[in-house]
Amino acid sequence: MQSLKQSSGLLEQTTDLETARALLKRCHFDLIIVNLDLFSSLTEDWEGILRHYSDHSDIICLSQRRDSELAIQVLRAGGADLLHKPCTVNEVMRSVQFCLERRSKERQSYLRSPWQQEKLANSELIGDSAAINEVSGIISRVAPTPSTILIEGESGTGKELAARAIHLQSGRKGAFVAINCSAIAPELMESELFGHQRGAFTGAQQARDGLFVHANGGTLFLDEIGEMPLSMQAKLLRVLEERCIRPVGGEKQIPVDVRIVAATNRQLEKESQNGNFREDLYYRINILTLTMPPLRERPEDIPPLVHHFVSKLSMELSVPEIPLSHADLSQLQQHDWPGNIRELRNFIERCLLLGKLPLNYLRQQKAPPLTTPGAGYPGDWDLERVIRHHTEQVLQQTRGNKSEAARQLGISRKTLERKLQAWASDTD
Structure with missing residues (x-):
């Protein structure tokens, strides 16, 4: 042979x-x-x-x-x-x-084919950085399981993109259905998720299926789940435990087979401790947490992202692609991109419409100098105390954003968290 x-x-x-x-x-x-x-x-x-x-x-x-x-x-x-x-x-x-x-x-x-193009567009996590490769590896491992997944990350980091990748790699035959919990009025959320019977409330002139039914056999993506009202959180918890829904105004339970992927840009653990999010629901959806890295932590992924958006958007807008030099890409890599991938995409779209890269728009905002006691630290402070004080100042300046603080300090977030845990135990 x-x-x-x-x-x-x-x-x-x-x-x-x-x-x-x-x-x-x-x-x-x-x-x-x-x-x-x-x-x-x-x-x-x-x-x-x-x-x-x-x-x-x-x-x-x-x-x-x-x-x-x-x-x-x-x-x-x-x-x-x-x-x-x-x-x-x-x-x-x-x-x-x-x-x-x-x-x-x-x-x-x-x-x-349109189907495959849509699949690639929805599932591709672009980049080859260690951070994005780690995310892709976790998705490949957990996607075939039925477990609930919580995706954390700043706005614009691609949480829905990761959720779609989980669905497409899961092998589930049903649809991928997404809902932004912050965009639905609290009084309408139950009907939106579970559906309603005719006459269940004023204006309900006919019965309507909810998103759980539309996602049956597939995946339901609950974006910004931290914005869900507490009363609705209790009902969602019951559905996750019983795998059944009851439409508003209905009497019968309807079994559903839906994989839940939730996302948030808030710290749900602290929110639950403060009473703003149900602790039992937090533990129920936090079986596995996937953290999407901000773009500033993976600048090596900016060039392939830029090329991707230039090619994709030029076709959508029917405009010619713009030339990109090495210097152009280097300057794009120097920008912090506080809006992450969404900001980069919008910037490239604006560039294509203008026919050039308006790089003067990307002037870096320099952080104000850190203040120190007097002309310096007291002479009797040891090195560990100086490091701790400096770290605390950076955290205060970044308003508690550990990822940004670690970037400014030139260390990894894990190193920063180990330091903070060690200092916290010293004060106990």
């Missing part, structure tokens, strides 16, 4: 069926060339083997037999071509070229 992979130039050859199976299990091959005469001394069902592998690979068969029955068997089993031995190199290469070109065209057609 001989196999060829065009994209990487990989070529494997063996006369042993078990070795061939091991190769096919380890690698994908665009094309497989099979000598059917080798099966004459085996009890293996070559037609069954062709059917098994022809779904994912083109198969060219070689044989000394020249009868039409064999050709029909090959085609019915999914073979792409049958060549009679002895055959010339040119005959083999013509068949190989035809198969590979056809498969290439099928791939291009697939990638250009």
Whole structure:
């Protein structure tokens, strides 16, 4: 059995069926060339083997037999071509070229399809930084499970993008349904989520399904869940525990199979401690927390994001792409992007409309100098006390934003949190 992979130039050859199976299990091959005469001394069902592998690979068969029955068997089993031995190199290469070109065209057609374009746009987390690779790795691991996931992160970091990636990698057949909890009036949220019966309230002239029903078998994304009213939080908790909903004005429970992904830009643990968020609901949705890194913590991802938005938005706006120099990208990497990816996207859209990069808009706002006691720290302070005082000042300046404070201090957020925990234990 001989196999060829065009994209990487990989070529494997063996006369042993078990070795061939091991190769096919380890690698994908665009094309497989099979000598059917080798099966004459085996009890293996070559037609069954062709059917098994022809779904994912083109198969060219070689044989000394020249009868039409064999050709029909090959085609019915999914073979792409049958060549009679002895055959010339040119005959083999013509068949190989035809198969590979056809498969290439099928791939291009697939990638250009509206469904696949939407899937790529909704699921692709662009970048190769350690932070975004960690997020992608976690998503790949947890997506196939039914567990509830809480996504934390600043506004504009791509929390909904991560939620869509979780859904698309989950294998769930139902729809991905998103709702922004802060955009729904409190008195309408129950009806929005669970639906209502006709006459359940003033204006309910007909029954209506809620988002849980629309997301049945799929994923419901609750964006800004920290803005959900406390009364609604209790009802959501009950649904998560019982896997049933009851429409407003209804009497019957409706079972639902919905995977919940929630997102917030608030610190729900503190909100629950302060009584602004139900503690039991927090623990119920916080089975796994996925933290989306702000753009300022992964500047190496800015160039690929810029190229992505330039290409995507130029097509949407029907305007030409703008040239980007290395200096342009370097200056974009120096900006803090407080609005994160959403701000970057809007900036690129504005640039495309203007036909240039107005980089003067990205002047850095310099932080005010830190104040220290007198002309410096007291001489009797040890180094640890100086570090602690300086860290506390930076945290105060950043209004408690640990990620920004760590960036200004030149350390990782985990290092900052370890320091804060150590200092807190010293004061206990």
